[in-house]
Amino acid sequence: MKWKEQLLQLTPYQPGKSIDEVKKQYGLDKIVKLASNENPFGCSDKVAEALNQSPLTFPLYPDGYATDLRAAVAEHLKVNEDQLIFGNGSDEIIQMISRSLLGKGTNTIMAERTFPQYKHNAIVEGADIKEIPLINGEHDLDRMLEAMDEYTSVVWICNPNNPTGHYIPEHRLLPFLEKVPKDVLVVLDEAYCEYVDAPDYCDTIPLLKIFPNLIILRTFSKIYGLASLRIGYGISCSDTIRALEPVREPFNVNRTAQAAAIAAINDQSYVEYCMQRNREGLELFYQFCFENKLEYYPSQGNFLLIDFNTDGNEVFQFLLEKGYIVRSGKALGFPTSVRVTVGSKEQNEGVMKVMGEYLTFKATCLEGVKAQ
Numbered sequence: 001m002k003w004k005e006q007l008l009q010l011t012p013y014q015p016g017k018s019i020d021e022v023k024k025q026y027g028l029d030k031i032v033k034l035a036s037n038e039n040p041f042g043c044s045d046k047v048a049e050a051l052n053q054s055p056l057t058f059p060l061y062p063d064g065y066a067t068d069l070r071a072a073v074a075e076h077l078k079v080n081e082d083q084l085i086f087g088n089g090s091d092e093i094i095q096m097i098s099r100s101l102l103g104k105g106t107n108t109i110m111a112e113r114t115f116p117q118y119k120h121n122a123i124v125e126g127a128d129i130k131e132i133p134l135i136n137g138e139h140d141l142d143r144m145l146e147a148m149d150e151y152t153s154v155v156w157i158c159n160p161n162n163p164t165g166h167y168i169p170e171h172r173l174l175p176f177l178e179k180v181p182k183d184v185l186v187v188l189d190e191a192y193c194e195y196v197d198a199p200d201y202c203d204t205i206p207l208l209k210i211f212p213n214l215i216i217l218r219t220f221s222k223i224y225g226l227a228s229l230r231i232g233y234g235i236s237c238s239d240t241i242r243a244l245e246p247v248r249e250p251f252n253v254n255r256t257a258q259a260a261a262i263a264a265i266n267d268q269s270y271v272e273y274c275m276q277r278n279r280e281g282l283e284l285f286y287q288f289c290f291e292n293k294l295e296y297y298p299s300q301g302n303f304l305l306i307d308f309n310t311d312g313n314e315v316f317q318f319l320l321e322k323g324y325i326v327r328s329g330k331a332l333g334f335p336t337s338v339r340v341t342v343g344s345k346e347q348n349e350g351v352m353k354v355m356g357e358y359l360t361f362k363a364t365c366l367e368g369v370k371a372q
């Protein structure tokens with residue numbers, strides 16, 4: 001058949017191993033998953049309350065305009081309702097943007113390494129991809145600007161960046177936005193913004209009034225703890241949203257997700273609670289890295305990329321067999337690192353203990369080699 005040629009170079013997304021798979025394979029009864037930056041505390045109790053109260057309406061299509069959720073998010077962000085677009089996860093917004101703006105003869109610019117879905121969708125649409133290497137885990141905004149030409153349609157900025165956890169301070173982001181040509185869409189993916197505590201992180205919502213070519217992506221999958229329901233959103237000027245709407249499927253966000261998201265966004269004290277626990281967890285990991293002389297990128301997200309200075313897959317496998325699922329840095333472009341999601345206090349202490357065991361094991365192996 002006449003498949004799009006570019007599809008032949010793609011493979012399906014490889015999800016991490018499921019908890020059940022790992023249990024069975026290694027005969028473990030407790031598994032801790034710290035691989036996908038999910039919220040270890042789950043979602044707000046208000047979500048369960050809201051879902052218990054909402055009637056079972058499985059036969060009916062959801063509200064395609066997400067009217068109530070739209071009102072709640074608009075109120076929370078202090079934007080107009082027509083500045084929002086909802087997706088089946090922010091992944092779907094990435095897809096909508098790509099479908100609307102990318103194709104043969106266009107190009108798109110992103111960091112190397114960043115969230116892989118930007119590149120994946122760009123390939124599907126047949127666009128040329130310009131990947132600009134990170135410098136010390138940071139976006140190289142100057143080189144990204146230099147890479148722009150008249151065929152550039154979209155530039156992707158992940159802030160904080162997944163998988164490095166690095167953020168772009170306001171004094172760097174603003175001059176960048178000013179220099180991007182007005183006909184290039186800037187996608188600012190802020191999936192982790194609620195975790196940030198850097199004082200010079202930019203509140204980007206007010207910028208939407210100045211830059212009509214800016215769209216901000218946010219999600220309910222991370223700090224809000226609703227990853228399984230698949231819901232995220234884009235915020236932009238109303239013209240950009242109107243231009244994207246025709247590629248959105250009519251009923252793309254299900255009813256349960258909409259109800260849950262309203263309850264979640266209305267419980268900001270829970271968000272604050274999770275943010276604080278995450279900071280405490282990160283500090284513990286920093287301490288661990290310091291004590292064990294491991295390099296890491298300071299993180300503004302709920303994950304940490306730790307360099308073990310050895311094959312990341314080996315660390316991953318060692319942890320896996322002890323019941324801790326993390327992400328090997330290999331597939332993320334950091335072959336000697338692993339990315340660990342910050343968990344609960346107990347989970348963090350548990351994974352650090354096993355990481356410590358790995359380091360001891362490794363040191364013993366090396367001594368064995370020397371002794372020979």
Ligand SMILES: *Cc1c(COP(=O)(O)O)cnc(C)c1O
Nearest residue numbers: 089090091115162191219221232
């Ligand atoms: C997790 C993640 C997303 C995807 O979020 P969904 O809303 O679950 O699709 C988007 N961007 C980044 C950088 C992420 O880490």
